Amino acid sequence: MFAWRRTAVRKRVVVNLADKAFRGILWAKRGPLLVLRDAELLEAGRPPQQVDGEVVIERAKVQFTQVLAGGGS
Numbered sequence: 001m002f003a004w005r006r007t008a009v010r011k012r013v014v015v016n017l018a019d020k021a022f023r024g025i026l027w028a029k030r031g032p033l034l035v036l037r038d039a040e041l042l043e044a045g046r047p048p049q050q051v052d053g054e055v056v057i058e059r060a061k062v063q064f065t066q067v068l069a070g071g072g073s
Contacts, residue, residue, distance in 0.1 A: 014042070014066040015057055022055050023048065023068075032059050 013026045015034060024039030036055040040048040 008067050012068045016063045017061055018063060034059055
C-alpha cells in the first residue's frame with residue numbers, strides 16, 4: 001500500500017462530481033467508495049445544505065477531489 005493513497009483521509013475535502021460537489025471530512029476509502037462525514041451538498045446557485053449521516057460516493061463518478069488548506073478534522 002502506498003502512503004500517498006491515505007494522505008487525504010481524515011482531512012476536509014471537496015469531492016467534485018459532474019453536477020454537484022460535497023464538502024466534508026473524508027472519513028474512509030473502501031474499495032470503490034469514498035465515505036464523507038460532516039458533509040455539505042454544494043450546488044450552483046444554492047447555499048450549502050448540511051447532509052445528515054454519512055455520504056457514500058462511487059469513486060468512478062468523482063471528477064476531482066480538493067484537499068482544503070487547514071483541512072484537518
